Amino acid sequence: MPSLPVLVLNSGSSSIKFSVYEAGDGERRKLHEGAVDGIGTDQGSFWIKDADGNKLVDQNPALPTRAVAFKLVADALHSGDFPAPVAIGHRMVCGGPTVQENQLITPALIDEMERYTAFAPLHTPIAVYIMRESLRLFPGVPNFVCLDSYFHRTMPEVVTHMPIPEEYSAMGVRRYGAHGISYESIVYQLQPNVPEKLIVAHLGNGASISAIKNGKCLDTSMGLTPTGGIISGTRTGDIDPGVLLFILRKIAETAKSASEAADQLETVASKKAGLLGVSDLSNDMRDLRDAIKEGNAKARLAVDKFTWTIARWIGSYVAELNGLDMMVFTGGIGENDIVSRAEICAGLGALGIALDPVRNNVRGEAVISAENSRVTVRVIPPAEDLIIVNHVVRLLAE
Numbered sequence: 001m002p003s004l005p006v007l008v009l010n011s012g013s014s015s016i017k018f019s020v021y022e023a024g025d026g027e028r029r030k031l032h033e034g035a036v037d038g039i040g041t042d043q044g045s046f047w048i049k050d051a052d053g054n055k056l057v058d059q060n061p062a063l064p065t066r067a068v069a070f071k072l073v074a075d076a077l078h079s080g081d082f083p084a085p086v087a088i089g090h091r092m093v094c095g096g097p098t099v100q101e102n103q104l105i106t107p108a109l110i111d112e113m114e115r116y117t118a119f120a121p122l123h124t125p126i127a128v129y130i131m132r133e134s135l136r137l138f139p140g141v142p143n144f145v146c147l148d149s150y151f152h153r154t155m156p157e158v159v160t161h162m163p164i165p166e167e168y169s170a171m172g173v174r175r176y177g178a179h180g181i182s183y184e185s186i187v188y189q190l191q192p193n194v195p196e197k198l199i200v201a202h203l204g205n206g207a208s209i210s211a212i213k214n215g216k217c218l219d220t221s222m223g224l225t226p227t228g229g230i231i232s233g234t235r236t237g238d239i240d241p242g243v244l245l246f247i248l249r250k251i252a253e254t255a256k257s258a259s260e261a262a263d264q265l266e267t268v269a270s271k272k273a274g275l276l277g278v279s280d281l282s283n284d285m286r287d288l289r290d291a292i293k294e295g296n297a298k299a300r301l302a303v304d305k306f307t308w309t310i311a312r313w314i315g316s317y318v319a320e321l322n323g324l325d326m327m328v329f330t331g332g333i334g335e336n337d338i339v340s341r342a343e344i345c346a347g348l349g350a351l352g353i354a355l356d357p358v359r360n361n362v363r364g365e366a367v368i369s370a371e372n373s374r375v376t377v378r379v380i381p382p383a384e385d386l387i388i389v390n391h392v393v394r395l396l397a398e
């Protein structure tokens with residue numbers, strides 16, 4: 001196979017991350033990675049590194065709009081200093097009920113996915129915008145969507161179906177899950193020895209947990225939207241619906257319209273809750289750990305809420321899997337927060353989980369369980385871009 005540079009695009013509310021892989025002759029080798037961050041500000045950042053970590057581009061441009069930000073990426077990749085992509089893969093949280101397979105992107109497909117913006121309101125608008133711009137700025141280059149929800153499509157109906165009137169189920173309201181590409185990458189890295197009964201905790205500013213049986217998703221914590229599941233940086237996680245109704249009624253007292261009230265409620269549940277809401281300080285675990293050392297009770301409560309909730313989900317998934325062979329921590333907190341891992345596992349001895357304090361004193365990939373632990377506990381960084389490249393190469397060959 002000739003040279004096959006594949007561009008991976010992963011867009012966020014204020015950033016665009018990207019990488020370029022060489023995927024010819026069956027190899028998967030990262031050539032470059034970069035990001036445009038601070039979209040909507042007068043001084044953002046734009047950088048590109050080579051495979052050895054050397055910065056080839058390092059700028060602080062004004063980034064007033066997404067259009068300006070993405071054009072920087074496109075212009076750099078068209079400059080001749082970097083290999084021009086022959087295919088592009090886009091991460092997407094959820095394509096809605098009608099788009100459940102990774103596939104070639106067309107304008108019609110983008111329109112269809114955009115119909116379900118409410119299923120991932122913080123992610124979908126920017127993702128569909130970047131897809132449209134990518135088709136325009138890279139004419140003739142095939143673009144493919146890779147869905148987080150793709151990995152979770154194996155969940156049984158008893159898991160995905162919500163206890164709501166059928167008229168809403170018919171609109172596509174169900175559990176889709178998120179972080180699926182991360183989970184898929186953990187299973188990929190465990191091959192050929194994927195344990196039968198596996199729990200993976202993807203813990204970062206967005207946090208979720210999945211129960212995986214024989215390499216396939218059995219259950220996951222996030223629901224219709226990434227707001228569901230466990231408490232995370234700024235999201236409530238699962239919560240009594242009556243709480244949201246109470247907040248909505250308070251908001252409605254001053255809102256000008258039902259739509260405005262719904263938008264304000266979404267902001268509360270997705271951007272002002274979670275670790276930030278409980279601590280009244282920060283959504284960054286590092287800040288909270290520093291505050292705890294200074295005796296901040298709200299920070300302590302926020303972190304306790306986080307670790308307690310995760311331990312409860314782990315317990316429920318052990319029951320659902322009817323046992324557990326391995327647990328994996330991944331994501332920014334999962335990889336780097338030694339204390340959170342210890343606090344989560346502290347009360348799980350009855351489930352066969354025991355950490356070795358010395359082994360756990362590590363950041364990055366490691367086995368951190370004790371010798372006498374019936375369950376192997378590991379830390380494995382995700383490899384989401386690699387999984388997207390794999391899907392792009394597979395789809396190109398079809």
